[in-house]
Amino acid sequence: CVDKLRAWGNKPDADIFLGAGAPAHEVLKKEGRVVPYKPKDWNMVPASWQGMKVKDDTGAWTCFAPWIVTNLYNEKVLKALKLPPPKTWKELLNPIYRGNIVQTLPYASGTVHEVVEILLQGFGEKEGWAINRLLAAQLARFSTGSTDTTHLVSRGEAPIGIAQPQMNAMVARKDGYPVRDLLPDKTILVPEAVALLKNAPNEAVGKIFLDWLFSMEGQKYVLEGGYFTARTDINFTQWEKEGVVMAKHAKAALGVDNFWDLKVALINYDLDLAAKRWDEVNKYYEFEIYRKWGELKSSLFLIEEVEGEVIAAKAAKMNVKEAEEKIKEARNLFEYDGKYAAARLAATKARSLLVAK
Numbered sequence: 001c002v003d004k005l006r007a008w009g010n011k012p013d014a015d016i017f018l019g020a021g022a023p024a025h026e027v028l029k030k031e032g033r034v035v036p037y038k039p040k041d042w043n044m045v046p047a048s049w050q051g052m053k054v055k056d057d058t059g060a061w062t063c064f065a066p067w068i069v070t071n072l073y074n075e076k077v078l079k080a081l082k083l084p085p086p087k088t089w090k091e092l093l094n095p096i097y098r099g100n101i102v103q104t105l106p107y108a109s110g111t112v113h114e115v116v117e118i119l120l121q122g123f124g125e126k127e128g129w130a131i132n133r134l135l136a137a138q139l140a141r142f143s144t145g146s147t148d149t150t151h152l153v154s155r156g157e158a159p160i161g162i163a164q165p166q167m168n169a170m171v172a173r174k175d176g177y178p179v180r181d182l183l184p185d186k187t188i189l190v191p192e193a194v195a196l197l198k199n200a201p202n203e204a205v206g207k208i209f210l211d212w213l214f215s216m217e218g219q220k221y222v223l224e225g226g227y228f229t230a231r232t233d234i235n236f237t238q239w240e241k242e243g244v245v246m247a248k249h250a251k252a253a254l255g256v257d258n259f260w261d262l263k264v265a266l267i268n269y270d271l272d273l274a275a276k277r278w279d280e281v282n283k284y285y286e287f288e289i290y291r292k293w294g295e296l297k298s299s300l301f302l303i304e305e306v307e308g309e310v311i312a313a314k315a316a317k318m319n320v321k322e323a324e325e326k327i328k329e330a331r332n333l334f335e336y337d338g339k340y341a342a343a344r345l346a347a348t349k350a351r352s353l354l355v356a357k
Contacts, residue, residue, distance in 0.1 A: 001110070002278070005033055005197070012197045015206030018064075020110045021190040022053055023117070025061035026275035034195040036060050037207055041214040044231040050266050052189045054230075063191030064213055065167075065227035066259050069114050070181040072153045072161040072169055081159060088185040089119065092160075093134045095304075101135075102143045102152050103162035105290055107282040109146040114190060115163040116281055117274045122186035122267045129284075130335035135162070136289050137300045154179050165190070170253035171226040174246070181253075188269045192227065220244055228259045288338050299340040299347075303330050306347045313354050326350035 002024050005012065017028065028034050036059035045062055046054050055062040071092075073085050081100070086092045092101065106113035120128035140158055143149040150168045153161040154177040169181035194213060200206050212218045219229045220239065223246045236257045239247035256262055289296060306327050314320045330346035333339045 002027055003107075006031075010199055012199060012201070015197060015200035015202045016209060017195045017197055019192060019194075021114055021192065022061075022271050023113070023274040023278055024110050025056070025193050025195055026271060027278050028195065029056065029060040030275065033198055034060050035198045035200075035203075037196040037210060038062070039207075039210040039214040041211075041231065044214065044233055046232055046260060049189055049260060050264070052191070052266060052269055053271055054189075054191045055193070061193040061195040062210075062214070063193050063230045064219075065192040065222050066230055067166040067190050067192060067228055068183060068262075068264055069111060069118060069187045069190055070164055070166045070169070070183055072150065072164045072172075072179055072181055074153050074156050074159050074178055075180055076178040077156045077159040083159065085180075085182055086160065087182065089123075089131060089135075092138060092162075093131070097160065098138050099140045100158065101138050101160045101162060102140055102149050102158040103135075104143045104145050104149055105282075106285050108144070109163065111146050111165055111190065112163040113278070113282060114188060114274075116285060117269075118186055118188055118267060120281070121269060121273070126336055129338065132285065133289060133296060133335060133338065134300070136293060137297050142290065142293075165192075167227055167250075167253070170249050173253075174249045183264065186267050187264070188266050189264075191230075223247065223250060228254070230259070232258065232260055234258055292340060295340045299334055299344050302344055303327065303334060303347045306330070306351045309351060309354055318354070320354065323350045323353040326353060 001017070001020055005017065005028060017034065038059035039062065042059065042062060047057065048054055054066065078085060083096060083100070086094070086097060104112050106116050116132060119131050122128070123131060143152060146164065149161040150164060150172065152158040154172045164181065166181055169179050172179035194210065196203065196206050196210065214231070219231050219234060223229050223244060226246070228250060236247040236251040240251070251257060254262060310320050310323050310327055313323070326346055327350040330343045330350060333346055334343035
């Protein structure tokens, strides 16, 4: 979406940028592609929540639909596979889940981009990229987008979907699919936001839309569209009594009457850093993980094979000290340096050291 707006230059083909989280909107703000506007009920949206920004104080962007970054799983398929739902990011790296996970690319989905940032900021940059590499090796495939990921999990074609908006499970369950969301151990709030574009062809109409979006009527429309609502004065129980169908499902999904009443532990998220390196992160993932996906997987699988051989040799009372050191070097080259060819070479050397014994 950011790239689409950039392609338009100073003559956008739309009045409003609807959707995406805070980093994308901060990028657009810094590039001067949006203009500040505070809708009539702007004050009904909190400025922040648990240390995370919910709206820009100048009105450059405002959250209209908040949600937490989650993962999805198909409980019926996982049960058939006799696999427990993975509760943490590192549990997802267990080989038992290999080939049972799908996700899309960070430049194709703001949610996946947020997940990459969660891992970088939650575990530290070095460890974060290592987890991203290891997680990529677990994938059955890259989906075409976040919606495609949801559909694959809902239909049972893939048991687990990475980087999903919290409300996707709510909508899937409403439609009868055995899908549940899973809050990982490290996550963030995504303030799905809206902004008025600079040089909008119909700026006055855009402002009317924004006023409506944050009205009670507009927020009901947001909920009926499958999103949680941003106003602090909304009560799902009351809305259910008024006949708002999705209010029942929202309350069941969240366990509270208003999104902002949720009790969720979030990481200490640096929004400025995320916005600053938006393009850098997307480019690195594309060129060092996605475009090298085949090489990445074959490198890791070789390392794992040799690690198994070293363990077996050690159990057979062989002297494996040199081989252990070399295979450890191979894993470090893979995980922390992203040097796949060098990692394979080191793994092959470790294997030769076993043969030499």
